Amino acid sequence: VQAARNVQPSTNLVENVSQILTKPRLNDLVRDTDPTLILEEDIEEALLVYTDDFVTRILDGAAAIAKHRHVHTIEVKDVQQFLTRNYGIWAPGFGTDELRP
Amino acid sequence: GTQIRSCKEEFLLSMVPLQQRIRSALAKKGLEEPSNEVAAVISHAVQERLKNLIEKLAIITEHRLEMVKS
Numbered sequence: 001v002q003a004a005r006n007v008q009p010s011t012n013l014v015e016n017v018s019q020i021l022t023k024p025r026l027n028d029l030v031r032d033t034d035p036t037l038i039l040e041e042d043i044e045e046a047l048l049v050y051t052d053d054f055v056t057r058i059l060d061g062a063a064a065i066a067k068h069r070h071v072h073t074i075e076v077k078d079v080q081q082f083l084t085r086n087y088g089i090w091a092p093g094f095g096t097d098e099l100r101p
Numbered sequence: 102g103t104q105i106r107s108c109k110e111e112f113l114l115s116m117v118p119l120q121q122r123i124r125s126a127l128a129k130k131g132l133e134e135p136s137n138e139v140a141a142v143i144s145h146a147v148q149e150r151l152k153n154l155i156e157k158l159a160i161i162t163e164h165r166l167e168m169v170k171s
Contacts, residue, residue, distance in 0.1 A: 018118040021147070025113055033152050034159040047154070051147055055119070058143055059126045066132065073133040079142045091146040 021051045058082060113151075114144040 023044055030037055039047070059074075061082035066074040083089040119140045127134065 018121065020114045020119045020122060022115065025115075026151070029113060029148065029151055030155055033155045037155065037159045037162065039158075043158070047151060050154070051114075051151065054147060054150055055122065055143060056126065058146060059123060062139075063127060063130045063132055067130070073127060073135045074139060075135065076138050076142050079139055079146070083146050087146075087150065089146050089149045091142045091149065 019048070020055065021048055023048070057086075061086065112141065112144040113148040114140075116140055116144070119143065 026044060026047060027039070030039055058079060062074040062078040065078040065081055069078075080091055083091050116137075120137065123140055123143070124134050
């Protein structure tokens, strides 16, 4: 999978209108996180590819949990369970009883 | 249930492509389309993850610059 990705020209990522994360949005996040940090283009590309992989992993993980529950689709709680277990990320979501202080 | 939203939500990810992505990934596994809240949670999670990576990159860069100076 990794090799196939590398073959794909990087310009595809930039020009692809259906991409889930754009470079301007990524740079907004970088600015909010550390205003002194400037990302080189290679790093931007790597983070966009990483984002893509991460979303795939979330969907695979949540789908596995949902299938375990014998339901027809994934719910917010499936995604949250996957993220907490595997990444220690608490992602706020609606549709759950849990509320963060 | 009651939904409480104190401010307009802004997402890091582009919601329409993300929802398409979710739909097709789940369809391949024989699952139906989930609620839009799932896309919102995924966007928040990606934001957290990238923020964490960016913070680490910033620390590494700082160390590298210190090494150059000394």
